Amino acid sequence: MVAKENEQDVGIDKQFLAAPVKSAVDKFQLLPEFLKVRGLVKQHLDSFNYFVRTGMKNIVRANKEIRSTVDKNVYLRYKSVRIGEPSVVVNSVMDQLSPHRCRLSDITYAAPIYVDIEYVTESNGKKSTATKSDVIIGKMPIMLRSCCCLLYGKDEEELARLGECPLDPGGYFIVKGTEKVILIQEQLSKNRIIIDTDKKGCVQASVMSSTEARKSKTVIVMEKEKIYLSLNQFEKKVPIMAVMKAMGMESDQEVVQMLGRDPRYGALLLPSIEECASHHVYTQQEALEFLEGKVAKSRFYSASVEKEGRAMVILRDVFVANIPVRENNFRLKCMYVAVMLRRMMEAIINKDAMDDKDYVGNKRLELSGQLLSLLFEDLFKTLNEEAVKEVDAFLNKPSRSRFDFSTYITRGRITVGLERALSTGNWDVKRFRMNRKGMTQVVARLSFIGTLGMMTRIQPQFEKSRKVSGPRALQPSQWGMLCPCDTPEGEACGLVKNLALMTHVTTDQEEGPIISLCYCLGVEDLELLSGEELHAPNSYLIILNGLILGKHRRPKQFAQAMRKLRRAGKIGEFISIFVNEKQHCLYIASDGGRVCRPLVIADRGVSRIKEHHMKELKDGMRNFDSFLREGLIEYLDVNEENNALIALYEGEATIDTTHIEIEPFTILGVCAGLIPFPHHNQSPRNTYQCAMGKQAMGNIAYNQLCRMDTLIYLLVYPQRPLLTTRTIELVGYDKLGAGQNATVAVMSYSGYDIEDAIVMNKSSLDRGFGRCIVMKKLAAVHQKYANNTSDRIIRPQRDGRNAEKMQILDEDGLAAPGEIIRPQDVYIYKQSPIDTKNTISGTVPESFYKDSWQTYKGPEGETAVVDRVALSTDRNDNMSITFMIRHTRRPEVGDKFSSRHGQKGVCGTIVQQEDFPFSERGICPDLIMNPHGFPSRMTVGKMIELLGGKAGVSCGRFHYGSAFGEPSGHADKVEVISETLVKHGFSYTGKDFIYSGITGMPLQAYIFMGPIYYQKLKHMVLDKMHARGSGPKVMMTRQPTEGRSRNGGLRVGEMERDCLIAYGASMLIYERLMISSDPFEVQVCRKCGLLGYYNSKLKAAICSTCKDGEKISTLKLPYACKLLFQELQSMNIVPRLQLTEA
Amino acid sequence: MEKVSVWDLPDVPEGQLPSHIQLQRTRVHCNPDAPTHTENVQYSGAYSSVGVDNSLQLEQFRKNFRVEVIRLGKEDMEFDMIGVDPSLANAFRRILIAELPTMAIEKVLIANNTSVVQDEVLSHRLGLIPINADPRLFDYKSENDDPKENNTIVFKLHVRCERGGPRLTVKSDQLKWLPNGSEFSLETSAAKSTAKPKTYTTFHTSQETLHDFSKKPIAPCHPDIILSKLGPGQEIELEAHAVKGMGKTHAKWSPVATAWYRMLPEVVLLQQVEDERAEKLVKTCPVNVFDIEDVGKGKKRAIVARPRGCTLCRECIREDEFKQDVALRRVKDHFIFTIESTGALPPEVLFTEAVKILEDKCERVITELS
């Protein structure tokens, strides 16, 4: 027997060996190819494209006919819908729009929505149908780089001509000149049964149903052994058995049969059956009557509902709404409920069967397309409803002349609605009971990486304040889909996530063909099954998108067949087929919002991608799609990954391996991909860097100098990191870097480097290290008024009182580019009319205008320069003038710097070069970092970066440090780096023999020195430093103002006050809280204890209550205290002061 | 080991340091973990107990001090400075970097700049251009001084990229020296129509007539430093005023790219390294410090052939194998000095200038003291 088995084994091995030799094929090349076809924000673009191409058409088709309720013959029918080119109407001429123009002149990048219609017109009482094509019903904001965008399919040169940066990913909208991105929204998946426990620990099965018609949430919960249904439409929980009976399952036995033969399930259901009986509910009629009594009142129901009975309607339309009920046949729904109950009971019997809400497979990502589609549907329906209403009103008018239905659908409703939602971020769709805030955000243009990071960000479903750890924890199912590093610190930690490099988010796919395919492949229709068979042990339920199709006896073969069809391209590549052996179910998913990623298919552990495939790819004979089409690569979603055995590398594949990863570093996202050797760092450091990379200054985009953002930070001499990663090259960080390669010596120096401070070399700063440009936008509008008057911009005064202020103005009254602008300088000499209401006739006199110039209010001592002046027309056809003010800064003490390893520090001091240590080769570091930064942070990656950078500069080759890249050659090994160092005469440790620049003698230690990529962060002292002696006060309390922008004071707060009290420094408290703040002298009447006043005419103090000046004392108290008294008095509370000595 | 009382040890010979102390005094020991004995013993009486005078004697210094030029190029030189204290060598280095004056562009008057490079950045770039002018022929210009021929050099840069033409790279050779001073007239003086309109400088004579400037016109040292790039229709017109300054104030006035020294390496074989081990030792050193010598009878032995080339990579003492055989040391009073000039002055002149400055400083100290 044993021998036989061995033989078999050998036999298998032979086959195995006959396969082509397993050699590691470098599959990295696939990645750039993948990103080429996909781009970095494909998920957004795909979603939007789907909406534009399919979603919108479906919506219009579903509501294609509108009819007047007054005259049924009056109708309008939409025949087709499409989106034109982005354009704007200027002086009734259609003008093509380019995105950059929209940014500069504050307009929305939108394209008209054209419809072809057939409708009824009436003139002179005669009705006739007419057709019209290209009727514009509104304007759709267009996502940049989507299929409707002007930039679609353009190459680099054409993009440059349009003023666009070729590296810009697109995926956002331009609304009124601001770039807005609809963040990816994370949600629990719809139409799926989720088993979990509620707050009380009761097991519950919930389904969030969502169909085109309805959205509802059904919860079946087990409470005190009994099972109830909880639905919003019922006032309280109703027994599930009553519901079953109401749906026609009158026989208890059948219900028990549906749960399966196992007596345990029957036993669990027994209490519920008993309860139902205790209510004397036995028949469907009784059940319906029973439920009728539970229906929540005060809801509006139409007449048809009243006829049928509300309970019936609720059960049909609301209760698990995703299961269709055809001709009041509730059988499918009963089956579905039975499956829910069964899964619940399984979970009760075996706790492992509980679903994990945080499991990524149970999540759906909602993208811009879906969100816009909701909005569009609502607006489109509203438009139609309103059109009908107006038409009705018109038709009801007795005397009507001409009538044209088509004029009622060209209102601006859709345009305004879409624009408002995008610019405010409030999705307020009453129709779908949706009220969500903060869906859109302004694209952060602080750094290129920040922009990219924003496109991959996923907004959580929960509010951030919840103190839960579950959703925040790193989920193992996140692997490869969501970046494990990139999450913010603080309250949103773990909730806000980011997509990994290769993640794709699916869009909806049609179910119809899949359903028929399933039946063809031997799925037994559910309706033909008896209750008993539902859970027959030897067959699997086939569930498509939460809808039970039927059963299959050979699920494995079925899955195999489906997968084969998918790989052959016969069904969509994003359809997932997941066999759940525990639940005896086979899930097919084709819905949108699932995350998936490409993997190389392996047959019995042998990769399908061979050397020649990669060669063909290199020669340009293939692309990523051809790999996909030929079934070498496929997309797996999180659920299907559970059926796969994925090997990290080809060499590690065993005979059971079904897939092989393309590259391990793709588990990281864009932001984390910048870090060299992140797998050598302590993990929080990578997370810190992900947050900091977004604050680093550098190049924003190729068109950065043409952009007119409110605030731009640029580095003067940005560099490409010496130690790169593959991700850096893929996303283009090497072209738009945000940092400089600084030679760093890790040593202690001067004592100004404690607490992560760094010591900088003055000569390096002189030569341009860390120099940055800050640009701010100033704007002015040349306003036109209702009475046909307008502002005017006039010649500056060259002499006289204001001449000095107007020095920088050109003859046209605007500041000239290149002029140095100082605080109080006028940058636009504008005058406004005094009267903007009444119409003016004749010529207007000079006195009609008053000065309304605008002055620059920058900080003193900063020499800012006018960089650019741009004139454009804004939405209201006023001329708007924008000025960019530029300020070049060199680093100073207190500016914040950081390496790429979450090691931030401020500049502690700046030291002359001659005082800096120097090496044997005369190399003087640019900055000195304290070695204490290493032990607790454990950023070994930074040390390797230093070594790699040093080897890089000495041998002239960029070194790589991709995550987990050592085995596949995408990261250099330390040994190899060390060898390079030794070859060029350095120590293998990277430590050099250093001479002190002060004494001239060698240091008593070898110093770890080499280049590290340093980022300058946007936090600069110049923007933050603040002090004041005396200054402005708040009017009401007479206390100093708050905040730097108002030149406010520094507050001695509660805790500081506590310290002073504890210390007994009473006079100091007195001085701080009163004398330096709001001292005030009051007159207090000793008789009544109220405040009096000093009458300066009579030169006497008088109490206004007692009308008496006799017993008045003067005392000092804080003005805020006096204010309090008066405020109390105003609310009928009398504060009386009793003076012990006066 | 037999115990020996300290008192029984032989006396340390008077007037002469024990060898290991002597070694510590004159050599830095570059051990695998860290260098030791890097400090110089300054105190004159440090060794008085053994009768050794550690004070600095001028006679001695004169006798021992030597300078040997190893390499002298147009822009860089290497020389050995033997017999000085590190503090002295360091003083020269520091003076070279920070205290030797040169001429550098300090003020830029921009008439027009439509290039992509911002005014400040362009000015900064201009400032860093080394200028081929002997700073000794100019005076320092203080705040209230008028820019005159003896303290200011004026350059003009006027480039325009014609529309329709190809893009243009502006290089430092486009900077034209204006020996007669600024050509931009002051706005305020425009009203007075005197013969010569007032400009931003008040030159009395042309700089060309002064010194040897006619023979050797003033220009940037390197003609190919990229200043900016111009697209069609863009233009730069500016005047740059160079003044005398010191590296202390700004690195642009530093006459050296860098100047540094290193102590003479001394590699010592403490024990004989023979045959295979010798070959191995030779191979470990990436800069071929060691060589092989035939001692006859087919025997080979490692010798230290080129100690000067040692970069102190510590490869030879990295593994335990040769740790006992090789000692890496640095001679404390022998400095291999390298000067890389930016081009304004030849390196040898820079050094003599540095010496002069140090002399001045000493003189100042002496006068202060007396």
Ligand code: SF4
């Ligand atoms: S330290 Fe390095 S360079 Fe010097 S002798 Fe040893 S191996 Fe050669």
